[in-house]
Each structure stands twice: as structure tokens, then as C-alpha cells.
Amino acid sequence: MWKPQRKYLDRKNSLEKDPVEVYCRVKPLDSGVGCIKVLDSKTVLVTTPDFNIRGIPTTNFKEIQYTFQHVFDEKCTQKEVFDSVAYPLIEALISGKNGLLFTYGVSGSGKTFTMNGAPDNGGILPRCFDVLFNSISHAQARKYVFKPDRMNGFDVQSNVDAMMEIQRDMLQAQRAPKTPRKIPSDVNLEDRVPDLGKITEVDDDCLYTVFVSHVEIYNNHIYDLLDDILEEGGRPKLPQSKILREDANHNMFVHGVNEVEVTSTEEAFEVYYKGQKRKRMAHTCLNAESSRSHSVFTLRLVQAPLNSSGDEVLQEKNIVCISQLSLVDLAGSERTNRTKNSGQRLREAGNINNSLLTLRTCFEILRENQMNGTSKVVPYRQSRLTHLFKNYFDGEGKVKMIVCVNPIADDYDETIHVLKFADMSKEIQVTRPIAMKLDLGLTPGRRRVNLNIRDENGNQALDSSPELGLVYSLGPEFPPLVLSDPNQADLIKNLMSFLEVRLGKRNVLQKELLLKHKNFRSRLVEIEKENVLAKQELASVKATLEVERRKSSLLESKLVNLESSCTKLEWKVQEKNNEISVLKKELDSVTAGLSQKVVEKEREKQRMKQRMLTEKQRANKEIQQKQKELTEEFKTQIRRKDEKLRLVKEIISNDSAILRERNNLTPSSSEGDLRTADLIKKFTPSMPQVSWALSADSPATSKQDGPLTRRMSRSVSNVAEIWLDHRPVTSATPLNTVLQPRMKKRKSVTKLTDAKDVANSKSSKYCLTTQEADSAGEVETRLYKGDIIPTTGGGAQVIFNDVETLRQVSPTKTTPLKRRSDEMTYETRSIVSYLQ
Numbered sequence: 001m002w003k004p005q006r007k008y009l010d011r012k013n014s015l016e017k018d019p020v021e022v023y024c025r026v027k028p029l030d031s032g033v034g035c036i037k038v039l040d041s042k043t044v045l046v047t048t049p050d051f052n053i054r055g056i057p058t059t060n061f062k063e064i065q066y067t068f069q070h071v072f073d074e075k076c077t078q079k080e081v082f083d084s085v086a087y088p089l090i091e092a093l094i095s096g097k098n099g100l101l102f103t104y105g106v107s108g109s110g111k112t113f114t115m116n117g118a119p120d121n122g123g124i125l126p127r128c129f130d131v132l133f134n135s136i137s138h139a140q141a142r143k144y145v146f147k148p149d150r151m152n153g154f155d156v157q158s159n160v161d162a163m164m165e166i167q168r169d170m171l172q173a174q175r176a177p178k179t180p181r182k183i184p185s186d187v188n189l190e191d192r193v194p195d196l197g198k199i200t201e202v203d204d205d206c207l208y209t210v211f212v213s214h215v216e217i218y219n220n221h222i223y224d225l226l227d228d229i230l231e232e233g234g235r236p237k238l239p240q241s242k243i244l245r246e247d248a249n250h251n252m253f254v255h256g257v258n259e260v261e262v263t264s265t266e267e268a269f270e271v272y273y274k275g276q277k278r279k280r281m282a283h284t285c286l287n288a289e290s291s292r293s294h295s296v297f298t299l300r301l302v303q304a305p306l307n308s309s310g311d312e313v314l315q316e317k318n319i320v321c322i323s324q325l326s327l328v329d330l331a332g333s334e335r336t337n338r339t340k341n342s343g344q345r346l347r348e349a350g351n352i353n354n355s356l357l358t359l360r361t362c363f364e365i366l367r368e369n370q371m372n373g374t375s376k377v378v379p380y381r382q383s384r385l386t387h388l389f390k391n392y393f394d395g396e397g398k399v400k401m402i403v404c405v406n407p408i409a410d411d412y413d414e415t416i417h418v419l420k421f422a423d424m425s426k427e428i429q430v431t432r433p434i435a436m437k438l439d440l441g442l443t444p445g446r447r448r449v450n451l452n453i454r455d456e457n458g459n460q461a462l463d464s465s466p467e468l469g470l471v472y473s474l475g476p477e478f479p480p481l482v483l484s485d486p487n488q489a490d491l492i493k494n495l496m497s498f499l500e501v502r503l504g505k506r507n508v509l510q511k512e513l514l515l516k517h518k519n520f521r522s523r524l525v526e527i528e529k530e531n532v533l534a535k536q537e538l539a540s541v542k543a544t545l546e547v548e549r550r551k552s553s554l555l556e557s558k559l560v561n562l563e564s565s566c567t568k569l570e571w572k573v574q575e576k577n578n579e580i581s582v583l584k585k586e587l588d589s590v591t592a593g594l595s596q597k598v599v600e601k602e603r604e605k606q607r608m609k610q611r612m613l614t615e616k617q618r619a620n621k622e623i624q625q626k627q628k629e630l631t632e633e634f635k636t637q638i639r640r641k642d643e644k645l646r647l648v649k650e651i652i653s654n655d656s657a658i659l660r661e662r663n664n665l666t667p668s669s670s671e672g673d674l675r676t677a678d679l680i681k682k683f684t685p686s687m688p689q690v691s692w693a694l695s696a697d698s699p700a701t702s703k704q705d706g707p708l709t710r711r712m713s714r715s716v717s718n719v720a721e722i723w724l725d726h727r728p729v730t731s732a733t734p735l736n737t738v739l740q741p742r743m744k745k746r747k748s749v750t751k752l753t754d755a756k757d758v759a760n761s762k763s764s765k766y767c768l769t770t771q772e773a774d775s776a777g778e779v780e781t782r783l784y785k786g787d788i789i790p791t792t793g794g795g796a797q798v799i800f801n802d803v804e805t806l807r808q809v810s811p812t813k814t815t816p817l818k819r820r821s822d823e824m825t826y827e828t829r830s831i832v833s834y835l836q
């Protein structure tokens with residue numbers, strides 16, 4: 001048995017390719033300003049309008065030219081459009097090739113007008129019916145010879161089976177109440193001007209049948225417009241969406257779609273208007289708008305070769321050639337923001353945009369793959385529209401597009417998008433279809449020969465006697481036979497002629513029957529033979545079929561489950577998207593709040609800084625004020641001390657005079673010293689614990705209380721202290737007093753020539769000894785003592801903190817007053833404490 005080649009897979013890479021043919025039709029301008037001009041039969045010029053849609057003057061003025069396969073200007077007729085674009089597709093259809101034609105454009109640009117037209121000015125669709133039936137009418141198969149197998153294929157029946165089905169249909173139609181006319185009353189087909197075009201190159205040795213289906217894709221769901229409208233509770237039921245499936249040849253098809261066999265343009269119109277009615281009903285149920293859906297009308301031409309005797313098609317399913325032409329009226333391509341849609345309309349617009357966007361994306365990727373040799377995945381499955389027509393681009397077929405444009409300036413932006421898409425589409429290559437006709441080795445022209453033989457035998461085939469009406473009917477019912485008058489010869493005459501016609505018909509039918517009977521018997525014998533062989537084959541095929549059927553039903557249920565879960569997921573995604581947008585809004589408001597807080601914080605920071613600065617300045621001022629006060633206080637103290645010092649000096653000088661007087665009585669200075677001490681003792685009876693004669697290391701001394709006692713333990717140096725003993729007077733008069741300064745470690749110098757002498761020495765204490773004699777010859781020895789403190793600049797400074805003055809006074813000198821002596825002691829103590 002011959003098996004057909006797989007059309008899609010095996011030849012895909014080796015075939016020639018043609019670009020997608022893109023045509024442009026410019027609608028006549030109703031009113032307003034235009035922005036499109038047809039330059040010639042292939043070019044349009046698009047000019048930026050002076051004002052944009054919001055009435056703002058345009059600054060960026062542009063003129064763009066677009067070229068197409070052909071441009072139809074405002075004046076062109078429907079016939080011209082059909083002849084240029086669709087007629088070749090009907091030719092291809094008859095020769096067994098697939099075709100796809102779609103209209104694309106903004107709403108109101110004339111897509112539906114181009115595709116369907118008006119009853120008196122038919123568009124592409126009715127003209128396709130006309131030309132197709134004009135061309136194949138002489139070779140149409142009897143109804144029901146081909147039957148859709150609901151898997152995108154067709155079964156073939158014998159003429160007899162087909163006749164039986166016709167008979168059944170007729171009886172049913174007689175019994176059934178008269179159905180209303182399917183073509184709506186407002187459509188007057190009598191005014192219709194049929195297209196007289198006819199394709200002559202039709203293979204006469206084949207029989208043809210036309211099937212039509214009509215679906216629409218709305219919100220990415222496929223609805224069959226030829227489904228019967230069911231009612232639920234007195235209202236039309238919501239239409240059920242269909243799924244897409246792939247047949248054995250990898251062609252996509254709408255599973256379970258109604259494919260209606262039509263034998264004439266009239267019947268095709270009935271189906272078309274049924275679809276339109278259903279579309280209106282469905283849209284009422286779905287609350288949809290007709291122009292918001294993609295409409296797909298498919299013509300399928302089934303053809304099969306006649307057998308060798310040329311009287312019946314070969315009863316072999318695999319040799320049936322099926323070609324199809326899909327006529328697609330796409331929904332308007334305008335963007336959502338322009339139409340200001342909301343709610344349901346927004347969702348529709350979103351879905352239209354998504355499917356058109358997917359179409360665009362698929363085209364772009366296809367073009368990229370074809371131009372750059374890449375093999376990126378084309379996302380056909382993202383939308384039902386592209387998924388349905390996947391085979392045209394992946395497989396083979398002729399693809400044409402009519403871009404409809406409204407030249408009105410208001411549509412400028414949208415029109416530019418449409419034209420750009422059209423311009424890009426021109427570059428896509430589609431594999432040229434090859435007719436799947438088989439050469440079975442049968443004699444060409446066998447049908448004509450068969451007809452001639454029949455004519456010669458006077459055996460008119462049933463095909464050529466359609467006036468018989470019901471196949472086994474003997475004609476219309478008997479005329480009224482009421483004999484009211486014996487002379488009513490007319491009645492008898494009429495009855496006789498009626499009976500003669502009936503008799504004639506009976507004879508014809510009898511002859512037909514005998515012929516059929518004969519044919520049937522011979523065929524039965526043939527079939528019987530084949531049957532035996534086929535039965536064996538059938539048994540094995542049945543087993544396989546059963547397995548496949550089970551698999552298929554399993555897969556089908558899986559598919560249904562997947563579809564439903566897919567729909568649920570889609571809804572979920574939609575919900576999540578809504579949630580995301582709500583969350584985004586919340587996030588925006590929180591972010592706005594946060595930024596507000598940040599601004600406030602920044603302001604607070606600035607305020608605090610300002611405050612700190614003011615506080616700092618105030619504190620600085622206070623400190624300065626305090627410093628000033630302290631300085632003033634200190635200066636006052638110094639002044640007071642100076643005053644005291646001056647007084648002490650005065651007292652001391654007075655004392656010196658007294659002591660000198662006393663010293664005149666004692667010969668040696670040491671004695672004088674002692675006497676002075678005694679004198680002090682004497683004059684200071686209130687301070688008996690003060691002992692001038694105590695040495696610094698006497699423990700008794702250190703234990704004594706009172707400021708004077710400590711002061712009088714002269715120069716008690718620490719063990720670690722090194723004194724720089726500076727005695728410029730080399731021949732100083734020996735003091736010989738008990739109050740010798742005690743410096744355990746010392747370095748004696750007579751001269752200090754450089755600052756380093758002080759800075760670099762290891763001494764931490766400094767003592768300068770000076771001696772001078774006054775006019776009376778009394779020697780006064782002064783020891784200026786201080787701490788050597790290193791400075792940051794590497795030098796050293798000496799801070800004097802003690803002055804000891806030793807004066808030798810003559811004991812012979814008279815002591816002035818006891819009171820004076822007391823005073824001196826007191827003042828001496830004061831100066832010592834001050835210097836300390």
C-alpha cells in the first residue's frame with residue numbers, strides 16, 4: 001500500500017523559499033487631514049502631520065517611504081484587490097497548496113471591509129467562494145464522500161454510503177419543522193454581484209469537496225463560531241473554548257472544530273452568516289466587542305483521484321489531498337493608551353496587543369534566524385494566534401498580508417507602527433509549498449471517457465440528474481383528484497400526464513437501480529475479496545489502534561488537565577501581577593514616607609549643628625570672660641604680693657639695720673646667725689617650735705608642723721635630684737651657718753655661657769648664689785632656687801620657686817624694737833610662703 005510522504009519534516013530544508021507578500025490598502029479619507037500619499041503602485045509616502053493628536057504643533061517633521069508588493073489606493077475596487085492577492089491563493093488551493101492571508105491594521109482602517117466587504121460589494125471571502133465553486137463545480141464529489149475524522153484528516157466513503165447519508169439527511173429535513181432561513185433578513189444576497197472568475201486548470205480526474213470552519217480568537221481563547229448555540233435556563237450558554245492540537249503531519253489544528261461541507265457559494269454564505277450570528281451571541285455572553293477578536297475563516301479543499309473507471313473516488317484515505325486557505329481578519333492593532341480602555345476592554349486590548357506582539361516577536365526572531373543563520377526558539381506557543389499558524393512559517397505555505405491604513409492624520413502614530421511591522425514582515429522567507437499530488441499511474445482523462453460512455457448508453461449518472469430531488473422519490477405529490485363534474489376530462493388528462501411522468505421517473509429509477517444493483521454486486525465481489533485480505537490486516541491494525549487509542553485518550557485527558565491547570569496558572573499569574581502592582585504602589589508610598597523622614601532628619605541635623613555652634617561660641621565667650629577675670633584676679637594678687645614683698649623688703653631692711661646693730665656686739669658671723677635665731681626666738685615667743693638650727697635631715701624637723709618649719713629646713717633635696725649649683729662669685733664669703741644648703745648631688749659652675757649648659761645637664765634643680773655687701777659692710781647672701789624644666793623646643797627653663805637670703809648682721813648693732821623683730825619673722829615667713 002502506498003504511503004504519503006511526510007510533507008512537513010522531510011522536505012523542510014531542501015525547498016525554495018518565498019518572502020511573505022505584503023500589500024498595502026489605503027482607505028479613502030472620510031474627513032480631516034491625511035498623512036499618507038500613494039506615490040505609485042508600490043510606494044506610499046507617510047508625512048508627519050502638522051499637529052499631533054493632542055493638537056500640539058509637530059517639531060520633528062519627517063517623510064518616510066514604504067514599498068510593498070502592491071499598493072491599492074483609495075480608488076481601487078474590491079475585485080482588483082481580490083484578483084491581485086487572493087486569486088493566486090485559490091489557484092494554489094486547487095493545486096493542493098496551503099495559503100494564509102491576513103489583514104492587519106488599526107481599527108477602522110478597512111480590514112473587515114477588505115476581507116468580507118458588503119453584500120453588494122463583496123470582499124475577498126465571498127469572492128473566494130465564487131471563484132472556487134466556479135472552478136470545481138463540474139468535479140465536485142457527492143456530499144458525504146469525504147468525512148472529517150476530527151483529527152484534521154478525512155475519511156473516504158463510497159458513493160453508496162454517501163447516498164445513504166444524503167437520504168437520511170433529507171428524511172430528517174422533511175420530518176423536522178421548517179428551520180428559519182440561516183442568512184439574516186437584512187442581508188440581501190439577491191443584490192450580490194458574484195465574482196465570475198474561474199480557474200481553468202483543474203484536474204478533472206479528481207473529485208473535490210469544500211469544507212469550511214470559522215473560529216475566533218478572543219482573549220487568547222479559541223471559540224468555534226459554528227458550534228450550535230445551546231441554552232441554559234432560557235439563556236444562551238457561554239461558549240466553550242477549544243484547544244489546539246498537532247496532527248500526524250505536525251500541522252496545528254483546532255481540536256473538535258466543526259467543519260461544514262459546502263457545495264455552493266450559497267451554502268458557504270449560510271455557514272458564514274451562521275458564524276457571524278454566533279459571534280454576536282457569543283460576544284453578548286462574553287461581553288466582548290467583535291473587532292476585539294481575531295477572526296479565522298478556513299477553507300479546506302479535499303480532493304481525491306477517481307478510480308480507473310473514472311466513476312468513483314479511490315477508497316483510500318492516504319491518497320486524499322487536503323489543502324487549506326486561512327483568511328484571518330486580525331483585531332485592531334491600536335495601543336491601549338490611545339483608546340483609553342479600562343476593565344474588560346483593557347484586558348481585551350492587552351490580549352490583542354499580546355497576540356500581535358507575539359506575532360511581531362515571532363517574525364523578528366524568524367527573520368533573525370533566516371538572516372544570521374541563528375537558531376533561536378521562535379515563541380509561537382506564547383499566543384494561540386501564532387501557535388495556530390506555526391506550520392506556515394515552520395513548514396511550508398504561501399503567506400500574504402494586506403496592511404490596511406487609514407490616511408487620517410489622527411492615526412499617524414499607530415499607522416507608522418503598522419507600516420514598520422509590515423516592512424519588517426517582507427523580509428521573512430517561507431518555504432514554497434509543493435502540491436501533494438500523487439501519480440498513481442492511472443490514465444488521465446478517465447472521468448471524461450466514463451461520462452461519454454454513460455451518455456452513449458443513455459445511462460445518465462445520478463450526478464447529472466439532480467432534478468430527481470429525493471433519490472427514490474417519484475416526483476411531487478398527486479395533484480387534487482376531486483371529480484366534481486363527469487365531463488371533467490382535464491382532470492383525467494392531467495392525471496394521465498402526471499402518471500406518465502411518474503412512470504417515466506420510475507423507469508429511470510428502476511434502470512438506475514438495476515445498474516446500481518449490478519455495479520453493487522460486482523463491487524461486492526471485489527470488496528469480498530479485498531475484505532478477506534483486509535480482515536487479516538484489520539485484526540492486527542485494530543490491536544495497534546486500540547493501544548494507540550488508549551494512549552491517545554490518556555494523552556487527551558492529560559492535555560485537558562494541563563490546559564485547565566494552564567488556565568488556572570494564567571489566572572494566578574494575573575492575580576499575582578495585580579498583587580505586585582498593589583505592593584509596588586505600597587512600596588512607592590513607603591519610599592516616599594522614608595525619603596520625607598530622611599529630609600526631616602537632615603533638617604534636624606542642620607538645626608542641631610547650628611545650635612552646637614551657637615553653644616560653642618557662647619562657651620568660648622564665657623571661657624574668655626572667665627580667663628579675663630582670672631587674669632585680672634591674678635594680676636591683683638600679684639600686685640598685692642608685690643606690695644607685700646615691698647613691705648617685707650622694707651621690714652627686712654629695717655631688721656637688717658637692727659641686726660647689724662646687734663651684730664656689732666658679736667664678733668663672728670656664725671655667732672651672729674645664732675644670735676639672729678635667738679633673736680627671732682626671742683621676738684617670736686608665740687612660735688616656740690620653730691628651730692633655725694635644725695638640719696634638713698633631722699627627723700625631728702621633718703615631723704614638726706607649721707609652714708615655717710618646713711621652709712626653714714633649707715634645701716632638703718631629694719636623693720635623685722641633681723643640682724646645678726651656679727656660683728658666679730668664686731670667692732664667696734663662707735656662710736658658716738648651720739643652715740647650709742644641702743645638695744646631695746650637684747654640679748658646680750661659675751659661668752653659664754650657653755643655654756645648653758642648663759638644657760643638656762642632667763640637673764633638675766638650679767641654684768644661683770649671689771653675695772653683695774651693703775654700704776655698712778654687711779654681706780647678704782641670696783640663693784635663688786628653681787626647677788629646671790625641659791621645654792618642647794629642646795631647651796630648658798628654670799622656674800624659680802625659692803629665694804633664701806642670708807644676711808650677716810653685726811651683733812653690736814642695737815635691735816630697734818621687739819615688735820619689729822616679730823614683724824620681720826612674720827614677713828619672712830610670708831615671703832617664703834609666697835615664693836613657695
Ligand SMILES: Nc1ncnc2c1ncn2[C@@H]1O[C@H](COP(=O)(O)OP(=O)(O)OP(=O)(O)O)[C@@H](O)[C@H]1O
Pocket residue numbers: 026027028074105106107108109110111112113114290291330331332404
Ligand atoms: N476601501 C474602502 N472603501 C470604502 N469604505 C471603506 C474602505 N475601507 C473601509 N471602509 C469603511 O470604513 C469603515 C470601517 O471599516 P472596517 O470595519 O472594515 O474597519 P476594521 O479595520 O475592520 O475595524 P475593526 O478593527 O474595528 O474591525 C466601514 O464602514 C467600511 O465600510
